[in-house]
């Protein structure tokens with residue numbers, strides 16, 4: 001009897017030890033994927049783009065956030081943007097210093113939050129911005145194309161930034177990375193009409209292989225992030241091997257709440273189904289009602305629909321200080337401030353405090 005108990009304890013100890021060794025050895029990305037799945041059971045994370053660097057009527061202050069000013073807490077997830085880093089600039093296309101972005105990524109990780117990264121890369125064929133679709137750029141940046149060297153140099157700049165985000169112990173900080181997003185619209189050089197679906201897939205896979213093999217980046221949770229529409233959302237899907245998360249970008253741009261509600265419900269339905277079939281995490285990777293025209297939008301438009309679906313997070317787009325059209329979350333004094341407080345008080349809406357202890 002005595003011996004059996006000792007043997008049993010020994011087996012339990014060995015099992016626990018090997019489990020913790022496995023966790024310690026797992027890559028930062030694998031650990032983040034596991035964590036996202038745990039958090040998903042608790043609810044939907046609130047995300048906000050560029051949250052701690054500027055807001056509706058302020059910029060560059062440290063420790064400030066429109067979400068925190070209204071709710072008392074930071075969003076669970078923060079989005080950051082790398083556009084213009086490929087040109088060797090010190091600041092992003094939204095004028096945020098990349099050093100500051102690095103510091104905020106480290107701070108968000110330290111406080112137990114999650115990070116998502118987007119990249120509105122300039123058009124390598126024309127030198128204009130991401131929204132210039134001309135020049136056959138996708139074909140030209142791929143191996144054999146005349147812009148392949150230039151593009152490798154751009155990837156090098158992005159990879160080096162992603163290799164520079166380390167915690168105090170020197171470990172790479174895991175982030176959700178969703179390159180070449182909204183490819184189903186025609187507005188980006190990597191989008192519909194400007195390359196074939198096959199060329200798009202090659203672009204995504206080339207980026208994936210370069211980052212994971214050449215630069216050994218093991219801290220990226222890869223997001224495939226189409227916009228919405230009637231087409232199959234998997235037209236440009238590079239394959240299960242290259243994707244951890246699928247999320248769409250969908251906005252309430254024209255104040256037509258019914259259109260947004262119906263669209264969101266339909267899109268979430270098919271997203272969640274697709275993610276279940278492909279064993280991927282589901283998210284709304286960009287959303288919001290532009291200019292916040294409706295004071296009850298969060299509890300009357302967004303939440304009644306979003307709460308019906310199993311998704312990891314909803315990332316609300318930025319509150320630009322210099323362009324008030326770009327306002328997607330309330331700031332102190334906004335008409336929807338009280339409604340937003342009600343919304344975040346919902347048990348299944350997660351702020352930083354709700355996730356920081358879910359490891």
Ligand code: BMA
Pocket residue numbers: 081083093094120318326
């Ligand atoms: C877009 C707009 C732009 C911005 C870009 C990258 O959706 O908000 O003003 O420059 O994202 O953040």
